[in-house]
Amino acid sequence: MNRSSCTTAADVPNGEPLSGRHGYWQLFKNVHLRLVLLALVITLTHVCLATLSGRGATWSSRYQSLWTFDGGWYADIVQHGYRTASPPGAGAQYNVAFFPAYPLAASVVRRILGLTPGVALLITAQLAAVLFWYVILRLLHRWQVAPGMALAVIILLFCQPGAFYLVVSYSESLFMASLLMLLMLGPRARGSVRALAGAAMAGYAMSATRIVGAPLAVLPLLWAFDDVRKTQLRPTFRLLLQRVRPHAFIAIATAMGTISFFIYCAARFGRWNEYMKAREIGWxxxxxxxxxxxxxxxxxxxxxxxxxxxxxxxxxxxxxxxxxxxxxxxxxxxxxxxxxxxxxxxxxxxxxxxxxxxxxxxxxxxxxxxxxxxxxxxxxxxxxxxxxxxxxxxxxxxxxxxxxxPLPLAVQLAIFLTATVGLALQLQLCWQYSRGIFVS
Known part of the structure; x- marks a missing residue:
């Protein structure tokens, strides 16, 4: 009995039997999988460049040199939680000056993989970087952007002088991945429960990662205004409520990311603005x-x-x-x-x-x-x-x-020169960062 005769219609699409090799090819033809793989390749390339610029005699030590500066404070949160008592040698500084989403995610990664806090922070940032690039690629694919223009966007972002912060022990990649998820899912929230839930979670994670995410709670209100503006019928109160309600929910969820940290500070330390006090005293x-x-x-x-x-x-x-x-x-x-x-x-x-x-x-x-x-x-x-x-x-x-x-030749030349200068600056800054020179 041959292989194909054992294959049932339920095993393959449209009831047509497929060989194992053909099945793998069909899987690879999945758009989302290809975008994830491309995002992974971009991130790994960035990690390799950053590690190459790192400090140390071995690849392991170079990789771990990417964990420094703010990463030390995030590691303290991962190990000990929030506290106002300064760790040894930290002077008046303490870790409440950092928002919780990134160290919380790193704590989960640490427990699952059994890593040290520093490596867990790096892995978490790099996983978030994969999501960051995936959402960018997904948006470019959704908009059907021409390959030349899409490649220009990817190259310019990859070569931005500060882009190495996406793969070191900082919260930039998690913040940006959450923001882009919000921008991708938010406009579709009224017509999809999954998009609504995803946008709300992305907004919450964004403002729980960095305080600058809190003002971005206004973004869902722009989508609500656009939905109302496109209404052809005379808007009634019920219709307005129907249009605005999903976006208002996302806006509230986004604001709650920051507010929940303030509530935690009030319950734990007796002052809701302990974050501001920590920044003022120690920074x-x-x-x-x-x-x-x-x-x-x-x-x-x-x-x-x-x-x-x-x-x-x-x-x-x-x-x-x-x-x-x-x-x-x-x-x-x-x-x-x-x-x-x-x-x-x-x-x-x-x-x-x-x-x-x-x-x-x-x-x-x-x-x-x-x-x-x-x-x-x-x-x-x-x-x-x-x-x-x-x-x-x-x-x-x-x-x-x-x-x-196609993009004009002058534009292509400008993109090439900008990317070249940007990447050279990025490698210089990453080299200095990994050797304890603050270049933020």
Whole structure:
């Protein structure tokens, strides 16, 4: 009896028997699986580059050198939980200055795999990076972005100077993965219970990872407004409630990520604002300077100087603020102008990306630290704004009259030069980071 005669119709699609090899091929043809595998390849490539830049004589020691700075505080949370008593040698600092989602996820990974806290934090960040890249690829696939444009987005994000923070012991990858999941699922929440639940969980995780996620609770309200605006019938109260209710639920869930941490602080330490106190006491009186965007000095463009064999990272950081501001204004302004002229479609779908990019840029640019000479717009925060703007630009391009044309040669050359310089800076910054030089 041959192999195919033993195969039942229930074993294969459409009742047609398949050989084992053909079955594996059918599995590989699954779009989601291919996107996951591609996201995994991108992340592993990033991990290899970061490890290559690490400190140590062996690959293991180089990999573990990616766990440093904030990773030490996250490891303390993983091992001991939150506490106001300073660990030995930490001075006035204590770990309540860090939000809980990332160390909580690392604790789960540590228990499942039996890892040390440092390695568990690295693995957790890198798993979140896989999700980050998967959602980006999923959005590009959903929008049917041309391969050339999709490749440009991936290359520019991969080569962003602060992108190595996606695979080291920081919470950037988890925060961005949650934000992108929210942006992917949120617009479909009214028509799908799964999308509603997924968006709510993503929003909660996002604002439980970093406090800057809390203001992004306004994003679901934009989707609610868009749903109401598209209503052809005269809106009644019942219809408005039906349209707004799912998005309001997501907004509340998003805000609760931060609020629940404040509630925990109130119950555990007697003060809901213990996080703010910890930042103020132990991190040099960190405070927000909301007038920063009106200070022209913050936007002065200059040529970075060399410090030894490397560009001075403080100069690179200061220069990054005006560059991000220019990119934000250019992309949003051009999109608005050409959309009004009718050359671009779908501007309303891109508004949440622009609002999120603007909020995150504003919060990073106003996060002043009086003891640092460098600009408060840290390079690692640039990955937030760049990701959102590049995705919005890809969506705009796909909804333009130029979608079937290849990118102009000048644009391709600009992308190549930008990616080359960005990757060189990223490798330099990662090399310094792994050797105890603060380059955030």
């Amino acid at each position: 040099f009186g960190t405070h927000a300077d909301y007038s920063a965007l009106f200070a022209l000095e913050r936007f002065r463009v200059f040529v970075p100087q060399f410090s030894g064999d490397f560009l001075a990272h403080a100069d690179v950081t200061r220069l990054y603020v005006p560059m991000l501001a220019a990119l934000l204004l250019l992309v949003v302004g051009a999109d608005s102008l050409f959309s009004r002229r009718g050359s671009l479609r779908g501007f309303g779908e891109r508004v949440p990306f622009y609002v999120a990019a603007g909020i995150l840029f504003f919060l990073s640019a106003t996060n002043a630290n009086p003891t640092f000479q460098s600009s408060p717009g840290f390079i690692r925060y640039g990955i937030y704004t760049c990701t959102l703007l590049f995705l919005a630009a890809a969506h705009a391009y796909e909804n333009s009259n130029y979608r079937n044309r």
